[in-house]
Amino acid sequence: MHVRSSEPELRALMIAGLGGDAASHKALLARLSGHLRAYFKRQLTRVGRGPVEAEDLVQEVLIAIHTRRHTFDPSQPFTPWAYAIARYKLMDYLRRTKASMTDVPLEEAQEITAHDDRADVESALDLDRLLQRISSKARRAIQYVKLDGLSVSEAAARSGMSESAVKVSVHRGLKALALLINKESRS
Numbered sequence: 001m002h003v004r005s006s007e008p009e010l011r012a013l014m015i016a017g018l019g020g021d022a023a024s025h026k027a028l029l030a031r032l033s034g035h036l037r038a039y040f041k042r043q044l045t046r047v048g049r050g051p052v053e054a055e056d057l058v059q060e061v062l063i064a065i066h067t068r069r070h071t072f073d074p075s076q077p078f079t080p081w082a083y084a085i086a087r088y089k090l091m092d093y094l095r096r097t098k099a100s101m102t103d104v105p106l107e108e109a110q111e112i113t114a115h116d117d118r119a120d121v122e123s124a125l126d127l128d129r130l131l132q133r134i135s136s137k138a139r140r141a142i143q144y145v146k147l148d149g150l151s152v153s154e155a156a157a158r159s160g161m162s163e164s165a166v167k168v169s170v171h172r173g174l175k176a177l178a179l180l181i182n183k184e185s186r187s
Helices: 008-018 020-044 051-068 078-094 106-114 117-131 137-147 152-160 164-186
Strands: none
Touching: 008 020, 008 078, 008 137, 020 051, 020 078, 117 137, 117 164, 137 152, 137 164, 152 164
């Protein structure tokens, strides 16, 4: 699952955890650890580091999120806040281990240091809102084929629809989404 698509769940778990629900806080840390692990492995591979360092950074970030959870503003998206902590921990790690930004290819340096997740999260939330306004059949087909990257045959098998029904549902769903977007942009 992509972190943007799990923003509502992660945010809800964070807010419940802030309210004293220990099970929600534990679930948040467990779900977030998978996202962080993938993020750090991807970033550290770029500078020639391995999964052991990624695991260390995951633990550092989870501890930081736990100890600094009182600084989270519940009216804001959760993932940009969490990934800001992750980026700071990554930069601290690179400084501590004498890795410098000269080890990072120039075209990737900007991505490591200054990616703003807020726009990504807001776009994903807008997309989720729009998807809720089309048929469940079209929504499911678009989710599987366009968002999850499944082939038409894989989406058909997962949804119990024929391949042609998946193709038609994707086409009709995208057409409906385009109309909704066009309508909203005129408002």
